[in-house]
Amino acid sequence: MKGVILAAGRGSRLGETTAVLPKPLLEVGGQRCIDFAIAALGAVCDEIVVVIGYQGELIEAHLAQHHAHAPVRAVRNPTPEAGNLTSLLTARAAVADGGFIVTNADHLFPKDMYTRHFAPGAGVRIAAERNRTILDDEMKVVANGSNLVRIAKTLTEFEGAYIGTTAVSADAAQDYWQAFDRVMAREDLRSASVEMVLGELAQGPASAPQVCWIEGLTWFEVDTEEDLAIARRGLD
Numbered sequence: 001m002k003g004v005i006l007a008a009g010r011g012s013r014l015g016e017t018t019a020v021l022p023k024p025l026l027e028v029g030g031q032r033c034i035d036f037a038i039a040a041l042g043a044v045c046d047e048i049v050v051v052i053g054y055q056g057e058l059i060e061a062h063l064a065q066h067h068a069h070a071p072v073r074a075v076r077n078p079t080p081e082a083g084n085l086t087s088l089l090t091a092r093a094a095v096a097d098g099g100f101i102v103t104n105a106d107h108l109f110p111k112d113m114y115t116r117h118f119a120p121g122a123g124v125r126i127a128a129e130r131n132r133t134i135l136d137d138e139m140k141v142v143a144n145g146s147n148l149v150r151i152a153k154t155l156t157e158f159e160g161a162y163i164g165t166t167a168v169s170a171d172a173a174q175d176y177w178q179a180f181d182r183v184m185a186r187e188d189l190r191s192a193s194v195e196m197v198l199g200e201l202a203q204g205p206a207s208a209p210q211v212c213w214i215e216g217l218t219w220f221e222v223d224t225e226e227d228l229a230i231a232r233r234g235l236d
Contacts, residue, residue: 001046001098001101001120002046002047002049002095002098002099002100003041003042003045003047003048003049003100003102003103004048004051004091004101004102004103005024005034005037005038005048005049005103005104005105006087006088006102006103006104007022007024007034007050007051007053007059007104008051008054008056008084008090009023009054009080009084010022010054010080011023011106013224014026014222014223014224014225014228015225022054022056022058022059023105023222024059024105024106025059026222028222028231028236029108029231029232029235029236033222034050034059034062035066036107036108036109036110037104037105037108037109038050038070039111040109040111040112040113040114041101041103041114043112043114043115044101044115044119045100046071047072047073047094048070048071048072049072049075049091049094050063050072050075050105051075051076051087051090051091052074052075052077053077053080053081053087056076060074073094075090075091075094076090077090081190082189083190083191083192083193084104084193085180085183085187085189085193085196085197088102088180088194089184092180097170097173097174098170098173099120099168099169099173100167100168101114101120101165101168102165102166102194103164103166104164104165106221106222106223107164107165107219107220107221108220108222108231108235109165109217109219110217110218113165113217117214117216118167118212118214121169121210122172123169123171123209124167124168124172124175124198124201124207124209124210125166125167125209125210125212126141126162126166126167126198126212127162127165127166127212127214128141128160128161128162128163128211128212128213129160129161129213129214129215130159130213131160131215134158134161135161136153138153138161139152139161139162139164140152140153140155140160140161140162141155141158141159142155142157142158142159143159143211146210146211147205147208147209147210147211148198148199148201148209148210148211149202149208150199150202151198151202152195152199160211160213162195162198163214163217163221164221172207175201175207176197176201179197179201180197183200220234220235
């Protein structure tokens with residue numbers, strides 16, 4: 001099992017905060033945002049691939065200084081402005097045909113995320129929440145039992161929200177990458193996202209991702225200045 005951390009974006013919604021540092025290196029709770037993802041994935045992954053782009057040299061320097069003895073390496077997305085689908089494409093060669101977990105550098109999960117809350121299993125599994133207020137800009141999901149039916153920010157009827165992490169087992173990797181290729185060929189990459197691959201898989205009942213509803217998880221997402229302040233209050 002390998003981990004993929006998407007860390008190539010600029011974080012433009014944070015304004016001037018990310019003019020000096022890329023979002024993955026913002027400090028929260030005495031560590032950097034990306035350190036949360038590395039710590040959680042390190043419990044279940046043999047190798048972690050960090051996809052960098054905007055100010056990537058700073059992230060590389062951080063990895064070299066703070067994770068030099070961990071199985072963590074960076075790969076550079078040459079077109080990070082094209083969206084996170086191209087970031088996952090950048091990591092594809094490193095993942096090969098094996099199982100993997102893909103997550104975002106701005107999702108601050110606890111260390112036991114993948115051992116207690118969202119353990120990898122067979123097929124394609126996504127983490128989601130439903131027992132809270134779902135915000136307008138979240139990636140909403142509809143399921144039939146545990147099978148994903150639809151996923152999009154624009155859904156007006158939904159059961160909960162995807163929280164930005166997907167586990168793909170080795171035996172499901174071929175189906176996942178075939179769906180990925182179909183999305184790559186069809187969509188405008190400037191607006192395409194990795195969640196579209198999940199939506200593509202949901203069109204075939206046999207390959208539909210399994211929605212894992214998670215309860216009691218304390219985590220933070222850093223998209224805006226307000227998010228950053230909330231995360232710092234919660235973790236400092």
